[in-house]
Amino acid sequence: MAMGKAADAIIYILYILLIILSFALLPEGGSTLFVEADGRDYAFSLSEDGLYEVEGAIGTTVIEISDGRARILSSPCPNQTCVQTGWSDTLCCLPNKVICISGERGDVDAISG
Amino acid sequence: MRFRDKAVYLASLSLFFSSLELFVPKPLPFFRLGLANIPVMMGLGLDIRSFSALLLLKAVGSSYISGTFFSVFLLMSLLQTVLSGFAMYMLYRLSKNVSRYAVSAAGAAISAVSQIFFASAYAGRGAMSFLPILLIISLPASVITAYISLKIGIPEEIPSAIKDTRNSTDIRIIVLAVIAIGAIMMTEGPVFALLSFITACILQARSGKRIMLIPHIAMLAFMVISSVLTPNGPVLFTILGFPVTGGAIAEGIARSLRLSSAAAFSLALSSADIWGRSIVSEVLALSSAMLSSFRETEGSLLNRIESTLELKTYNKTSDRRFNITVFTLFLHSAVFMVLMFLSHINIFA
Numbered sequence: 001m002a003m004g005k006a007a008d009a010i011i012y013i014l015y016i017l018l019i020i021l022s023f024a025l026l027p028e029g030g031s032t033l034f035v036e037a038d039g040r041d042y043a044f045s046l047s048e049d050g051l052y053e054v055e056g057a058i059g060t061t062v063i064e065i066s067d068g069r070a071r072i073l074s075s076p077c078p079n080q081t082c083v084q085t086g087w088s089d090t091l092c093c094l095p096n097k098v099i100c101i102s103g104e105r106g107d108v109d110a111i112s113g
Numbered sequence: 114m115r116f117r118d119k120a121v122y123l124a125s126l127s128l129f130f131s132s133l134e135l136f137v138p139k140p141l142p143f144f145r146l147g148l149a150n151i152p153v154m155m156g157l158g159l160d161i162r163s164f165s166a167l168l169l170l171k172a173v174g175s176s177y178i179s180g181t182f183f184s185v186f187l188l189m190s191l192l193q194t195v196l197s198g199f200a201m202y203m204l205y206r207l208s209k210n211v212s213r214y215a216v217s218a219a220g221a222a223i224s225a226v227s228q229i230f231f232a233s234a235y236a237g238r239g240a241m242s243f244l245p246i247l248l249i250i251s252l253p254a255s256v257i258t259a260y261i262s263l264k265i266g267i268p269e270e271i272p273s274a275i276k277d278t279r280n281s282t283d284i285r286i287i288v289l290a291v292i293a294i295g296a297i298m299m300t301e302g303p304v305f306a307l308l309s310f311i312t313a314c315i316l317q318a319r320s321g322k323r324i325m326l327i328p329h330i331a332m333l334a335f336m337v338i339s340s341v342l343t344p345n346g347p348v349l350f351t352i353l354g355f356p357v358t359g360g361a362i363a364e365g366i367a368r369s370l371r372l373s374s375a376a377a378f379s380l381a382l383s384s385a386d387i388w389g390r391s392i393v394s395e396v397l398a399l400s401s402a403m404l405s406s407f408r409e410t411e412g413s414l415l416n417r418i419e420s421t422l423e424l425k426t427y428n429k430t431s432d433r434r435f436n437i438t439v440f441t442l443f444l445h446s447a448v449f450m451v452l453m454f455l456s457h458i459n460i461f462a
Binding site: 007008011012014015018019022023025026032034040041042043044045047048052 | 211214218222226238241244245252343344348356
């Protein structure tokens, strides 16, 4: 009978450990890319790869997110400095009035402020 | 009762409990309360072959009844039932000293983890936020189901003349169903997903199955919350520094409506006779006999469940006939296909 109690106890302890572990697995924000385009605010998760379009003052800027980083893929500006910046935490296309900043979730006020 | 009959009886009982569960809102159609596991625990003493049959029948049958059969979630439901079931079986075989309560807890843990795992495969990493709460709720639930499973006994005899004579399978129905579900699941965007859902509800209403909105609403809430946790698109407002984005909400709504459409469609088809004279047909017939017995018995809940277990007040009521013509099904499937194609053309770009 003691054996039975011990086996039960082990299982319940493992269960509690699982609960604790599951809290650790909560999706950790991961970084977010905050974008302000011509006055409008956008946010994209850096953990989701993809191409995103935002409308700026003179046209559409395409942002690529891959492997937790971001870059401007194309933009309607004449000098294309934003595209040449490549992968960076801070991207901006002044002619199109697009600004992109990588940050943690709580930073959103820093950008839109 | 022979082992094989026991497996059939327990599987049917499991479906009966599943049907009762339908009245409780769940975030996802393939989330399960523990009730359907009660017969599984009652069957731990079976030989491995009968137990496997029990698990398969339970997975397939409950999927059929709760509307996830004609969809990709059948596989998820199957895996979850099998993983959790065999874990409990092995634990039970490993040491007779392990109490029913611990076995139940182990099974519940595995169920919860696999459910969330599959949910996050569909709804994104945000779904994992629900794991802690699911685990916490499952623990007392597992105690309750273990207790009930110890209290219920398998009756000696059950009326055997339950098997309906059924017609043979209509392959066209199965083909159309597969096409329809494929189209539904590939429909993009909240607008078209909503149109699909309305179409599916029309079909469900036609088939005579009552539509319950609460489960769909619960799933909508779960999907939207899960999706919003991964920002995507224009920021609508912020909560505690977290950006709630329009794109994420739209995607959450679309995901939810796709599942709801598939569920409504499956429910509409659930009285279709595709099982012929197979063992699944037996199980389905027996469990619906249990349901009608439950409905027709008067008295307290305990009373009704007791008489359902023994099928005391069983009388052979005719099953609602499957009254959807192949043509109706064809029309609906065509609509789903059209909606799917339209949704991929950026009409609302």
